[in-house]
Amino acid sequence: MCVFCEIAKGNIPSTKVYEDDMILAFKDLNPQAPVHVLVIPKEHIDCANDITADNSEYVKRIFEKIPEIAKSQGIESYRLINNCGEDAGQTVKHLHFHILGGVKMEEGLL
Ligand code: AMP
Ligand code: ZN
Numbered sequence: 001m002c003v004f005c006e007i008a009k010g011n012i013p014s015t016k017v018y019e020d021d022m023i024l025a026f027k028d029l030n031p032q033a034p035v036h037v038l039v040i041p042k043e044h045i046d047c048a049n050d051i052t053a054d055n056s057e058y059v060k061r062i063f064e065k066i067p068e069i070a071k072s073q074g075i076e077s078y079r080l081i082n083n084c085g086e087d088a089g090q091t092v093k094h095l096h097f098h099i100l101g102g103v104k105m106e107e108g109l110l
Contacts, residue, residue, distance in 0.1 A: 002094045004092055007024070007026065007040075017073060018065060018069045022043075022058050023039060023041055023042060024039075025037050025099075026038055032098075033079075033101060034103055035101045036099070037070075038096045040062075040095065041059070041061075043058055045058065045094070046095065047084040047090060047095055049084060066099065070101065073102075075099075075102055077101060078100060079099075079105055080099060080100075081098040082097050
């Protein structure tokens, strides 16, 4: 089982900031900004390439809840990042969205 599935099942500890029946948000272990939260589906999906009509309900829920999760962390402006695949730097092969904020960021994407 992958590390984020283990976190979703509570087998590996995490600092949870939001949880419901479909998704979980928790603090990144190695924060890159004052607010750095990861949002994951509780069902394993490898990466964005594997989003289908059968599992997109999870993605829908994630995006519906992102504003509330960000607000709960005290931010309304944030950068949302998804790394898909090795060249993009995906290290954990379980779909996740990074919410980064709490600091004025550089413009640009890379
Ligand atoms: P990515 O490079 O997009 O795959 O991001 C993976 C993220 O997961 C990195 O920012 C890691 O710091 C974070 N991470 C890895 N293991 C854990 C963990 N056990 N708890 C919280 N965050 C983690
Ligand atoms: Zn997984």
